[in-house]
Amino acid sequence: MSTKKQFYIPMIIHCVFFAMFTVAWIVMVRMCTYGGVWFRIPIVALCFILTIYYISWAIAWKAGRKRLFPNRIILIIYAVLLFLIGGVSAGLSIHSLVDVKGVFRTTLGRMGINQRIILEETNLYTEKFSGLLHGIREKVDLSEKLYVKGQLELDYNADGTLTLLKGTVYGKDENENTVVYDISYDVSISNEMSINRKMDSNVSFSDNEKLDPFIRTFNAMLLHMDESVYEASRLHISYGGRKYVPANAENLYLINDQGVSEEADIDQIPEYGDLVTCYIYKEGMLRERREYLLADDSSSSSSGNDINQDSIEPRVTTEQDGYSVAEECTVDEKIGYRLVTVDAALGTYYYSLYKTTDGGKTYKEINKNPFQGKGGVSHGITFIDNQLGFLCLTNASGENGTLYRTEDGGVTFKEIMIQSDEADASCDLPEMPEQEKEYLQIRVSQGADGDYKGGVTALFISKDRGITWTYIGEIKQENNEIG
Numbered sequence: 228m229s230t231k232k233q234f235y236i237p238m239i240i241h242c243v244f245f246a247m248f249t250v251a252w253i254v255m256v257r258m259c260t261y262g263g264v265w266f267r268i269p270i271v272a273l274c275f276i277l278t279i280y281y282i283s284w285a286i287a288w289k290a291g292r293k294r295l296f297p298n299r300i301i302l303i304i305y306a307v308l309l310f311l312i313g314g315v316s317a318g319l320s321i322h323s324l325v326d327v328k329g330v331f332r333t334t335l336g337r338m339g340i341n342q343r344i345i346l347e348e349t350n351l352y353t354e355k356f357s358g359l360l361h362g363i364r365e366k367v368d369l370s371e372k373l374y375v376k377g378q379l380e381l382d383y384n385a386d387g388t389l390t391l392l393k394g395t396v397y398g399k400d401e402n403e404n405t406v407v408y409d410i411s412y413d414v415s416i417s418n419e420m421s422i423n424r425k426m427d428s429n430v431s432f433s434d435n436e437k438l439d440p441f442i443r444t445f446n447a448m449l450l451h452m453d454e455s456v457y458e459a460s461r462l463h464i465s466y467g468g469r470k471y472v473p474a475n476a477e478n479l480y481l482i483n484d485q486g487v488s489e490e491a492d493i494d495q496i497p498e499y500g501d502l503v504t505c506y507i508y509k510e511g512m513l514r515e516r517r518e519y520l521l522a523d524d525s526s527s528s529s530s531g532n533d534i535n536q537d538s539i540e541p542r543v544t545t546e547q548d549g550y551s552v553a554e555e556c557t558v559d560e561k562i563g564y565r566l567v568t569v570d571a572a573l574g575t576y577y578y579s580l581y582k583t584t585d586g587g588k589t590y591k592e593i594n595k596n597p598f599q600g601k602g603g604v605s606h607g608i609t610f611i612d613n614q615l616g617f618l619c620l621t622n623a624s625g626e627n628g629t630l631y632r633t634e635d636g637g638v639t640f641k642e643i644m645i646q647s648d649e650a651d652a653s654c655d656l657p658e659m660p661e662q663e664k665e666y667l668q669i670r671v672s673q674g675a676d677g678d679y680k681g682g683v684t685a686l687f688i689s690k691d692r693g694i695t696w697t698y699i700g701e702i703k704q705e706n707n708e709i710g
Contacts, residue, residue, distance in 0.1 A: 237288065237293075237294075237295055237296070238297075240281070240284065241295075241296075241305060244277070244278070244281045245305070245308070245309070247274050247277055247278075247281075248274070248278070248309060248312065248313070249312055250270075250274065251270070251271055251274030251275070251278075252312055252313060252316035252317075253316070254267050254270045254271055254274075255267075255271055255316060255320050256316050256319045256320055258271070259319065259320040259322075341421060341422070341423045341424075342366075342367055342421075342422050342423075342424065343419045343420065343421050343422075344363070344366040344367060344419065344420050344422065345418060345419055345420070346359070346362050346363070346366075346420060347362065348362055349388060349389040350386070350387045350388055350389070351383050351387045351388075351389055351449065352386075352387030352449060353387065355445070355446045355449060356381075356441070356442050356445045356446060357442050357446060359389065359392075360442070363420070363422070367408075367422050367424070368400070368424070369398075369408065369422075370396075370397070370398025370399055370400060370406055370408075371398070372398050372399070372439075373396045373397070373398045373437075373438040373439075374396060374397050374398060374432060374433065374436040374437055374438060374468075375394060375395070375396050375436050375437075375438050375441070375466065375467070375468055376394075376395040376396065376397060376407070376430075376436065376557075376559065376560030376586070377394065377395055377467065377557055377558065377559040377560050378394060378465055378466070378467045378557070379393075379394035379395075379396070379438070379441065379465070379466045379467070380392070380393055380394055380463065380464065380465050380466075381393075381463075381464045382461055382462065382463050382464075383461075383462055383464075384460070384461060384462075385459050385460060385461075385462070389412070389414075390413070390414045390415070390461070391412060391413050391414070391415075392410060392411075392412040392420070393410060393411050393412065393413070394410055395407060395408065395409050395410070395559075395560050396408050396410065396438060397427070397430050397432075397560075404426055405426065405427055405430050405432075406424060406425070406426060406427075407424075407425050407426075407427045407430060407560075408422055408423070408424055408425075409421075409422070409423040409425075410422050411423075430560070430586065431585075431586055431587070431588055433468075433587065434469075435468050435469040435470075436468040436469075437468070437469075437501075440469070440501035440521055441466040441501065441503055443484060443521055444466075444482065444501065444503045444519050444520070444521040445464065445466075445503060446484075447482045447483065447484050447485070447486050447488075447519075447521060448482065448486070448503065448505065448519055449486070450485065450486025459507045459508060459509050459514070460508055460509050460510060460511070461508040462505060462506065462507055462508070463505070463506040463508065464503065464504070464505055464506075465503075465504045465506070466501075466502070466503050466504070467502075467556075467557055468501065468557075469499055469500060469501050469502075470499065470500070470502055470555060470556070471498065471499055471552065471553070471554050471555055472496055472497060472498060472499060472500045472502065472518075472520070473554075473606065473607065476491070476496055476518060477672070478490070478515070478516060478517045478518060479491045479496060479517075479518045479519075479520065480517060480518065480519050480520070481495060481520055481522050482519050482520070482521060482522065483521070483522050484521075488519070491520070497520070500520045501520065501521060502518050502519070502520055503518070503519045503520075503521075504516065504517070504518055504519075505517045505518075505519065506661075513661075513663065513668060513686075514702075516670075547565055547567045547581055547590055548567070548592075550567045550568055550569050550579075551567070551568045552565050552566070552567055552568075553566045553567065553568045553576070553578060553605045554566040554605050554607060554608040555608065556608050556609055556610060558610045558612065558613055559613075560586055561583075561584055561585060561586050562582070562583065562584055562610075562613055563582070563583045563586075563587055564580060564581065564582050564583075564608060564610060564616070564637060565580070565581040565582075565583075565590055566578050566579075566580055566581075566597070566605050566608050566618065567579050567580070567581055568605075569595075570602075575602040575603060575604075575623050576602060576603065576604055576605065577598075577602045578597060578598060578605060578620075579592055579594065579595050579596070579597070580592070580593055580594040580595075580597045580618075580637050581593065582636070582637055593636075593637050593638060594637055594638060594639070594640070597618055597631065597633075597637070597640050598618070598620050598631060598640070599631075599640065599642070601620060601629075603620040603621050603622050603623060603628075604620070604621045604622070604623060605618070605619070605620060605621075606619035606620065606621045606628050606656070606657075606658075607619045607658065607659040608659070609659040609660065609661075610637075611660070611662055611667070611692075611693075613636060614633075614634055614635060614636050615632075615633070615634055615692055615693065616632070616633045616636070616637055617630060617631065617632055617633075617643075617659060617660050617693065618630075618631040618633075618640065619631070619656075619657050619658070619659065621656060626655075626656075627655040627656055628655070628656045628657055629642055629657075630642070630643045630645060630657040630660075630669075631643065632693050632694070634692070643693065643694070643696075645657055645669065645671055645687055645696045647685075647687070647696075647697075647698035649698050650671070650685040650687075650698050650701075651683075651685065651701070653673045654671045654672065654673055654683075654684065654685035654701075655671065655673070656671060656672045656673065657669055657670075657671050658670045658671070658672065660689070660693055663688075665690070666688045666689060666690045667688065667689040667692065667693050668686070668687070668688050668689075669686075669687050669688075669689070669696065670684045670685070670686055670687075670702065671684065671685040671686075671687060672684045672685075683701040683702060684701070684702045685698065685700075685701055685702075686698075686699040686700055686701070686702050687699060
């Protein structure tokens with residue numbers, strides 16, 4: 228090979244490697260600073276492969292007794308430049324990895340560590356929920372103080388055997404880092420419980436999402452058993468933290484730690500509470516829905532039968548942009564909605580819809596007129612997922628109501644008709660739809676003026692996500708069985 232080729236070939240390769248080395252570290256720093264792992268990792272990996280090739284070429288070239296650089300000065304300058312670029316870039320990258328709030332560390336943390344465990348004891352009657360948590364903590368490094376994001380749901384059979392547990396909880400680890408746990412357990416799929424543990428510094432802690440009220444309430448509920456529960460084939464429990472309690476809430480029970488409970492009168496219902504919802508199923512059909520609200524021991528009388536709710540105070544923000552929050556619900560750990568009262572006259576209220584996408588840190592008005600200009604009294608809000616949601620508006624006296632449906636996340640709503648020639652006309656106050664396997668289910672009660680058959684409720688289902696509804700039958704008030 229000529230002398231010129233022996234000079235130009237290595238110089239070109241050195242320049243190409245220098246450019247590649249610089250690009251790799253720039254991409255690495257930007258990834259650690261701004262994220263974008265899935266886009267930038269392939270670039271860094273390609274540069275790493277080319278670096279191996281460059282080193283292999285240099286070794287082979289040198290083994291052929293050929294000079295890599297024309298003189299020692301150029302070699303020193305080249306090495307110093309590589310050292311400076313690599314050192315400074317590595318320092319910037321490591322800073323983001325070490326910093327708890329660093330984007331790259333957060334991104335890696337969100338990828339999570341998935342653990343699969345088998346619980347020895349899954350009977351809630353003997354273990355209660357606190358015992359179930361203790362069994363999980365024996366196998367997984369679970370935070371001592373936990374909060375719930377979105378809805379925590381569990382199913383168990385009439386004999387107390389846990390069949391389903393799913394939801395997202397979060398807390399602090401021993402280093403005060405925020406840890407999020409995605410829990411999934413379904414015996415119809417596997418007898419193993421999956422727990423995905425991930426770091427997420429963007430989670431904001433809220434007293435309204437504490438798990439402890441659920442643990443206490445559920446343990447108290449297990450002490451409050453009656454015939455309808457023992458005859459059930461399945462019970463479904465749902466908890467989403469402290470939320471707004473409608474003044475006309477039905478089947479709301481106040482319960483203390485000893486399991487002593489009573490159905491709440493209208494003057495006992497607080498504005499906000501840590502509601503635990505219990506759905507009682509028999510032969511695959513929903514028979515009854517109950518809401519439980521825990522009262523402090525100090526509020527119980529000496530006889531243990533009278534529960535005073537004066538001690539239960541709301542812990543949530545009751546205003547949004549200077550207006551009162553009438554209803555609210557959460558979809559997941561990030562997305563939630565608020566129905567805000569913006570005007571009122573002679574018992575008729577007008578509302579605006581707000582949405583949060585950062586777990587409640589900020590809310591943005593997305594619909595100034597969800598009820599299409601109509602006024603009344605809000606009677607519920609729920610979102611089945613990020614797009615599909617429902618609102619209900621009653622007249623001022625609460626005698627009847629209208630259901631509204633959105634399929635674009637609350638931007639627009641349409642009025643939905645729920646009626647049937649088979650259902651009694653007095654059943655005209657829709658409750659909130661609920662997801663039941665492949666269809667939606669809704670109860671339509673009789674409102675404040677209803678007395679048909681002692682106040683029966685009509686049950687409807689929808690197989691097209693709430694556009695049309697099919698009448699199933701009447702649910703008797705005294706035993707919640709379909710007549």
